[in-house]
Amino acid sequence: MARLVLQRLALLIPTLLGLSILLFLWVRALPGGPATALLGERATPEAVANINRLYGFDKPLLEQYLTWLGQLVTGNFGVSTRTGVPVLEEFLGRFPATIELTVVALVIAVGVGIPLGYLAARHQGRALDHTTVVASLLGVTIPVFFLAFLLKYAFAVELGWFPSAGRQDPTIVATHPTGFYVLDGLLTREWDASWDALKHLFLPALALGSIPLAIIARITRASVIEVQGADYVRTARAKGLRPPRLRRRVVLRNAMLPVATTIGLQVGLLLSGAVLTETVFAFNGIGSFLAEAIFSLDYAVLQGFILFVAVVYALANLAVDVSYGLIDPRMRVR
Amino acid sequence: MTTDPTAQTIVGATAGPPDHDPAGDDAGASIWRVAARRLRRNPGAIIGAVIVLVFLAVALLAPVLAQYDPQALPGRTEIRPTFIPGPSDAYPLGLDRYGGDLLSKLIWGARASLLIGVLSTLLGLAGGALLGLLAGAFGGWVDTVTMRLVDLMLSVPSLLLAVSIAAVIGQSPNAVVIAIGVVQVPIFARLLRGSMLAQRDQDYVLAATSLGLSRRTVVMSHIVPNSVGPVIVQATLMLATAVIEAAALSFLGLGGGSPITAEWGRMLTAAQNELEVAPRLALWPGACIAITALGFTLFGEALREALDPKTRKR
Numbered sequence: 001m002a003r004l005v006l007q008r009l010a011l012l013i014p015t016l017l018g019l020s021i022l023l024f025l026w027v028r029a030l031p032g033g034p035a036t037a038l039l040g041e042r043a044t045p046e047a048v049a050n051i052n053r054l055y056g057f058d059k060p061l062l063e064q065y066l067t068w069l070g071q072l073v074t075g076n077f078g079v080s081t082r083t084g085v086p087v088l089e090e091f092l093g094r095f096p097a098t099i100e101l102t103v104v105a106l107v108i109a110v111g112v113g114i115p116l117g118y119l120a121a122r123h124q125g126r127a128l129d130h131t132t133v134v135a136s137l138l139g140v141t142i143p144v145f146f147l148a149f150l151l152k153y154a155f156a157v158e159l160g161w162f163p164s165a166g167r168q169d170p171t172i173v174a175t176h177p178t179g180f181y182v183l184d185g186l187l188t189r190e191w192d193a194s195w196d197a198l199k200h201l202f203l204p205a206l207a208l209g210s211i212p213l214a215i216i217a218r219i220t221r222a223s224v225i226e227v228q229g230a231d232y233v234r235t236a237r238a239k240g241l242r243p244p245r246l247r248r249r250v251v252l253r254n255a256m257l258p259v260a261t262t263i264g265l266q267v268g269l270l271l272s273g274a275v276l277t278e279t280v281f282a283f284n285g286i287g288s289f290l291a292e293a294i295f296s297l298d299y300a301v302l303q304g305f306i307l308f309v310a311v312v313y314a315l316a317n318l319a320v321d322v323s324y325g326l327i328d329p330r331m332r333v334r
Numbered sequence: 335m336t337t338d339p340t341a342q343t344i345v346g347a348t349a350g351p352p353d354h355d356p357a358g359d360d361a362g363a364s365i366w367r368v369a370a371r372r373l374r375r376n377p378g379a380i381i382g383a384v385i386v387l388v389f390l391a392v393a394l395l396a397p398v399l400a401q402y403d404p405q406a407l408p409g410r411t412e413i414r415p416t417f418i419p420g421p422s423d424a425y426p427l428g429l430d431r432y433g434g435d436l437l438s439k440l441i442w443g444a445r446a447s448l449l450i451g452v453l454s455t456l457l458g459l460a461g462g463a464l465l466g467l468l469a470g471a472f473g474g475w476v477d478t479v480t481m482r483l484v485d486l487m488l489s490v491p492s493l494l495l496a497v498s499i500a501a502v503i504g505q506s507p508n509a510v511v512i513a514i515g516v517v518q519v520p521i522f523a524r525l526l527r528g529s530m531l532a533q534r535d536q537d538y539v540l541a542a543t544s545l546g547l548s549r550r551t552v553v554m555s556h557i558v559p560n561s562v563g564p565v566i567v568q569a570t571l572m573l574a575t576a577v578i579e580a581a582a583l584s585f586l587g588l589g590g591g592s593p594i595t596a597e598w599g600r601m602l603t604a605a606q607n608e609l610e611v612a613p614r615l616a617l618w619p620g621a622c623i624a625i626t627a628l629g630f631t632l633f634g635e636a637l638r639e640a641l642d643p644k645t646r647k648r
Contacts, residue, residue, distance in 0.1 A: 015485070015486065015489050018482070018486045019486060019489060019490070022486065026498075026502060137628070137631065137632070138624075138628070140631065141574060141578075141624050141627040141628040141631050142620075142624045142627075143578045143581055143582060143620065143623050143624065143627070144582075145581075145582060145585055145602065146602065146616070146620035146623060146624060149602070149605075149606075149609065149616045149620060150616075150617075150620070152609065153609050153613050153616070157609055157610050157613075268490075268491030268492075269491060271491055271494070272491040272492070272493035272494045272497075273493075275493070275494070275497065275586070276582055276585065276586070279585075279586070280606070290497075291586055294497060294501045294586060294587070294588065295587060302498050302501060305494070306490055306494060306495075306498055309490060309491060309494055310489045310490050313489065313490070313491065314489065
């Protein structure tokens with residue numbers, strides 16, 4: 001197992017190197033070069049020359065790349081041109097918000113999706129099954145930002161059950177030792193703050209989790225239906241395994257393999273969906289930060305975000321591969 | 335190889351649908367005939383096709399159907415900061431924040447959104463098919479290099495990749511088309527390559543090769559026509575994704591244009607601030623995006639089932 005993890009981590013290095021080369025060339029391929037990109041409308045010839053000297057854009061490409069790579073490795077992702085704060089600092093400050101959001105979204109997606117898909121498969125062809133199939137189809141085709149609108153309008157604006165924006169009610173004075181608001185409230189015993197943060201999380205997380213939920217329910221349904229009809233399930237039943245144990249140990253366990261892969265793939269979807277959901281709910285995470293960076297053409301932030309998401313994405317898929325070993329003993333041997 | 339006269343004619347033939355393959359590939363033709371028959375019997379396919387055709391018709395006939403121009407603001411004088419007139423005889427779906435007729439803008443929006451969706455998918459399909467074909471036909475180092483590039487692109491979630499590409503190109507509808515098209519390239523490339531690899535070891539390919547046909551003929555008139563099924567299915571499904579992602583990019587402001595632009599995603603951005611005053615401004619364009627995506631998805635799924643030999647006997 002440890003060997004598999006190390007192997008996969010080693011494979012991550014060429015991917016990131018390749019990606020860093022693409023990102024490096026990408027900004028340098030801009031019309032007018034990176035200085036123009038940094039300066040925007042203020043790009044007078046002498047300002048461009050200044051920036052080029054300051055940032056070393058006038059040096060040979062290879063030298064520039066190696067310098068940049070050296071900075072990346074030491075955690076220096078450059079400075080946000082919009083806020084003037086180092087990109088890493090901006091990320092670390094906002095990342096807890098996005099982690100909270102995506103974790104709650106994933107919990108909703110997995111917690112509802114798997115049981116729903118499983119129940120639909122067990123009642124194949126009946127009303128519950130049809131409803132699940134139709135709902136999962138709608139879940140995939142409704143754009144996440146539109147769903148966010150609908151939820152915000154119905155449950156925040158009209159019914160007033162949930163707050164419509166932000167991470168915490170401004171009237172609540174709370175200390176934030178970790179930046180994870182729900183956790184912070186638990187640590188400092190400010191229960192109100194925790195509860196309030198959870199209420200702020202619910203609607204955005206539901207919107208964000210909708211597509212993964214639909215996909216997970218669908219894959220679970222298909223996978224359980226396939227496994228139910230497999231020969232080894234018939235054999236297990238024939239040798240007298242009781243149905244509850246049969247379902248738990250044989251059907252569910254075997255059906256979970258494709259589901260695990262799917263869950264890993266959802267992490268990318270969640271991180272890109274966060275850009276949209278956080279924007280709708282004015283949720284101050286890295287997603288809404290990226291949305292703002294787009295307008296101001298804040299390339300350091302864009303580059304940093306993409307590298308960062310690629311790492312998270314790869315790690316999530318690694319976690320899935322490791323989880324195979326836990327689900328399926330056959331995978332452990334390798 | 336290029337001097338082979340038969341190869342030349344066959345290369346041209348692959349541009350058309352595979353069922354008109356002059357090589358007389360009966361098996362290939364029957365797949366499509368069977369698929370068409372099965373599609374007609376599938377209610378999902380019919381619903382999907384009807385949705386797609388309705389929206390296509392609206393998009394094509396927009397100048398006839400829409401009462402006002404996309405940029406027109408006929409009700410400008412009736413707008414108050416806290417009040418936006420709802421449906422009336424003059425404006426069937428009411429006005430928007432700037433005094434534009436919502437129905438007219440939705441109709442023009444169909445044209446803008448579908449055009450972006452279709453163009454970007456065509457771009458992705460063309461690029462992906464080219465890369466996939468190179469990788470699948472040549473194998474070896476061409477395959478390795480192409481697939482590493484594809485893996486690299488797939489290592490970033492597609493929407494983020496599209497956002498960053500569009501941000502670099504600049505805020506315009508063209509940027510959105512290119513960004514969403516480029517993001518689709520690795521998906522089509524991998525699919526066509528995989529599909530071609532699966533065909534390469536089939537007996538009929540061995541037979542064609544042993545008859546002494548050139549590699550080009552074998553690839554173009556035997557392997558490719560038998561590999562395009564999954565690619566066509568994917569393209570149909572991709573249209574749904576493209577419409578949604580195009581709306582998402584416009585929503586983030588990457589589509590450019592002024593706030594009164596008649597494009598569904600852009601209309602949703604504008605509606606964001608009016609949620610308490612006029613929620614219908616968000617409901618209508620959002621529903622249009624979702625229904626269009628549903629149409630393409632239903633039809634694409636049905637097509638996948640119809641072309642899948644495993645479900646053929648049902």
